Amino acid sequence: MAPWLVPRLFSPALDAQIGGSGLRSALLPSSTSDSTTTSTSSPPSNALPRALPASRAFSTAALAAAAPARSGLRSSKLTRTTAASRLEQTTTHLAFSTSSSASMPPLAKPSTNHYDMVVIGGGSGAMGVSRRAAAYGKKVCVIEEDGRLGGTCVNVGCVPKKLMWHAADMAEHLSEAPEYGFGDVNNKPAVPGFAWNYFAEKRDAYVRRLNGIYDRNLDKDGVEYLSGHGKLTGANEVEITMRGEDGKFTAGTHKVTGDRIVIATGGRPIIPSDDKIPGASLGVDSDGFFALREQPKRVVVVGAGYIAVELAGVFNTLGSETHLLIRHDTFLRPFDPIISETLQDHMSKTGLRVHQKTNITRVEGERGGPLTIHTDNGSPIEADCLLWAIGRRPNTDNLGLEHVGVKLDQGGNIVVDKYQKTNVDSVFAIGDIQGKALLTPVAIAAGRKLSNRLYGHASLKDDHMDYTNIPTVIFSHPTSGTVGLSEPEAVDKFGKDKVKVHTSKFVSMYYGMLEHKAPSAFKMVVGPGDKVVGLHIVGLGADEMLQGFAVAVKMGATVKDFQETCAIHPTSAEEVVTMVPTTHKP
Numbered sequence: 001m002a003p004w005l006v007p008r009l010f011s012p013a014l015d016a017q018i019g020g021s022g023l024r025s026a027l028l029p030s031s032t033s034d035s036t037t038t039s040t041s042s043p044p045s046n047a048l049p050r051a052l053p054a055s056r057a058f059s060t061a062a063l064a065a066a067a068p069a070r071s072g073l074r075s076s077k078l079t080r081t082t083a084a085s086r087l088e089q090t091t092t093h094l095a096f097s098t099s100s101s102a103s104m105p106p107l108a109k110p111s112t113n114h115y116d117m118v119v120i121g122g123g124s125g126a127m128g129v130s131r132r133a134a135a136y137g138k139k140v141c142v143i144e145e146d147g148r149l150g151g152t153c154v155n156v157g158c159v160p161k162k163l164m165w166h167a168a169d170m171a172e173h174l175s176e177a178p179e180y181g182f183g184d185v186n187n188k189p190a191v192p193g194f195a196w197n198y199f200a201e202k203r204d205a206y207v208r209r210l211n212g213i214y215d216r217n218l219d220k221d222g223v224e225y226l227s228g229h230g231k232l233t234g235a236n237e238v239e240i241t242m243r244g245e246d247g248k249f250t251a252g253t254h255k256v257t258g259d260r261i262v263i264a265t266g267g268r269p270i271i272p273s274d275d276k277i278p279g280a281s282l283g284v285d286s287d288g289f290f291a292l293r294e295q296p297k298r299v300v301v302v303g304a305g306y307i308a309v310e311l312a313g314v315f316n317t318l319g320s321e322t323h324l325l326i327r328h329d330t331f332l333r334p335f336d337p338i339i340s341e342t343l344q345d346h347m348s349k350t351g352l353r354v355h356q357k358t359n360i361t362r363v364e365g366e367r368g369g370p371l372t373i374h375t376d377n378g379s380p381i382e383a384d385c386l387l388w389a390i391g392r393r394p395n396t397d398n399l400g401l402e403h404v405g406v407k408l409d410q411g412g413n414i415v416v417d418k419y420q421k422t423n424v425d426s427v428f429a430i431g432d433i434q435g436k437a438l439l440t441p442v443a444i445a446a447g448r449k450l451s452n453r454l455y456g457h458a459s460l461k462d463d464h465m466d467y468t469n470i471p472t473v474i475f476s477h478p479t480s481g482t483v484g485l486s487e488p489e490a491v492d493k494f495g496k497d498k499v500k501v502h503t504s505k506f507v508s509m510y511y512g513m514l515e516h517k518a519p520s521a522f523k524m525v526v527g528p529g530d531k532v533v534g535l536h537i538v539g540l541g542a543d544e545m546l547q548g549f550a551v552a553v554k555m556g557a558t559v560k561d562f563q564e565t566c567a568i569h570p571t572s573a574e575e576v577v578t579m580v581p582t583t584h585k586p
């Protein structure tokens with residue numbers, strides 16, 4: 001089988017971990033298709049202790065068990081329930097409208113040889129661009145090779161990650177409950193253990209329901225969904241290698257043409273090669289995190305970006321012994337120092353073992369068994385799971401870009417102008433594949449704006465994604481959020497004399513009642529004309545707090561605008577409009 005036919009969302013390391021009985025092997029010619037079950041396992045009959053017992057060893061079998069839940073999804077039928085309809089309503093931010101029909105299978109072949117728009121990829125960006133184009137009456141098809149729609153965000157990114165964060169958040173609240181009068185505070189009951197497998201099954205069922213909603217939304221909007229691998233064979237031509245119901249890419253090939261071709265193929269996680277770091281492939285990546293069926297007792301997470309911090313935070317908060325290995329002194333270095341410093345200090349106090357200036361040199365052990373992780377700084381670490389979260393690479397290989405000479409940058413990302421157009425007039429690229437602001441709402445908005453500009457009213461002829469002041473949140477413990485320039489970026493841009501910084505550090509009222517307190521730390525970065533050019537917040541509720549303030553920053557609000565907005569009391573957010581007295585110059 002040609003290597004490019006291997007589904008991109010599953011890394012070699014995960015494939016190795018699932019030991020031939022997992023999803024990837026299910027897609028290879030020698031395998032059979034997997035279960036299509038959408039049921040969840042029963043709730044645990046008895047609570048598990050918070051510290052994981054040794055008997056719950058982390059195993060290859062546990063990883064392999066993940067496979068059925070992640071495959072064979074195209075043929076699953078969604079039974080509509082009240083919960084499902086509720087779900088449809090609550091996912092409009094991802095899917096912008098819903099339908100009540102049953103889940104639609106992909107088409108067996110294209111309905112025509114020519115489309116107004118052909119979209120390669122079926123993730124966030126593809127949904128945005130294709131559905132908007134179809135709303136303008138255009139004939140559009142979406143080609144997705146993974147066997148399910150939704151891409152990284154829905155299947156192995158934002159959605160399952162946020163659910164894991166909610167579980168961890170609940171563990172925190174359970175441990176705090178006695179101090180709020182629930183149970184005997186002098187004889188605190190053990191926090192019930194977390195049934196990882198039960199939750200993972202339930203989480204995956206939720207994701208499958210989202211997959212079904214995505215299917216139906218495309219169908220409702222008249223976008224054709226073709227399950228297969230797309231490859232450019234000309235500036236206006238795409239070859240589709242169709243994927244059959246058994247998951248194999250043996251259902252024939254078709255060539256279609258499009259006035260416009262949009263590449264929305266996203267990226268995939270990186271793992272170092274075994275040549276570079278012997279034994280590196282004994283670890284998993286972020287896709288592998290979602291394949292875990294048991295909670296590892298001891299985990300090493302490698303990486304300093306937001307995905308590493310979020311996943312390490314989940315493990316740590318749920319009670320795994322968690323080591324985070326970072327190359328420098330601090331994690332989240334591109335973020336404002338108030339975020340990285342506050343979080344690193346607090347997460348370390350809550351048990352996360354941050355190993356600064358530490359690189360893995362060698363990994364020993366057996367796949368799925370205990371691992372000995374050797375580093376260049378200190379004694380080896382014994383762990384049950386090694387998770388690499390060291391970055392992602394764009395899915396540009398075997399896309400046929402060379403056929404039409406689409407330019408890539410040094411990182412392999414597709415180079416686009418502000419209208420998402422590549423150097424080839426008919427070819428566009430949106431989302432992670434263009435290497436800027438790798439976030440779901442960015443991919444969706446860039447896609448919608450592209451279709452607005454191409455097919456919309458004259459007033460939309462300049463519509464394009466503005467890559468400045470994009471708000472984003474880190475689902476850490478506590479959460480943190482950021483919009484605009486960090487203090488160092490503002491100083492670089494405007495000069496030290498033109499920048500003022502207002503900060504506030506406090507303990508939110510929720511923690512005032514508790515023995516163990518989590519910090520809140522806010523920073524407003526002010527540029528010329530007293531304009532708020534950056535806002536960075538860490539603390540309880542930061543995730544929900546930031547969206548509204550981001551509107552103000554995007555609109556160019558000044559400090560006065562913030563100050564003249566009446567505070568909402570008692571909240572943490574009120575600090576944002578009242579923190580001026582602690583002003584300092586950088």
Ligand SMILES: Cc1cc2nc3c(=O)[nH]c(=O)nc-3n(C[C@H](O)[C@H](O)[C@H](O)COP(=O)(O)OP(=O)(O)OC[C@H]3O[C@@H](n4cnc5c(N)ncnc54)[C@H](O)[C@@H]3O)c2cc1C
Nearest residue numbers: 121123124125145151152153157230266431432438439440
């Ligand atoms: C662990 C994790 C957590 C994240 N959390 C967040 C978060 O909280 N908030 C947020 O905004 N973002 C988050 N992200 C980022 C977000 O998931 C991505 O920015 C977003 O999914 C990008 O959308 P996209 O359409 O560009 O690509 P994708 O969603 O990756 O979709 C690309 C699709 O193209 C398909 N494909 C690739 N090549 C081909 C081909 N040749 N033919 C056919 N199909 C192909 C792939 O199978 C894939 O389904 C997270 C990512 C990860 C990994």
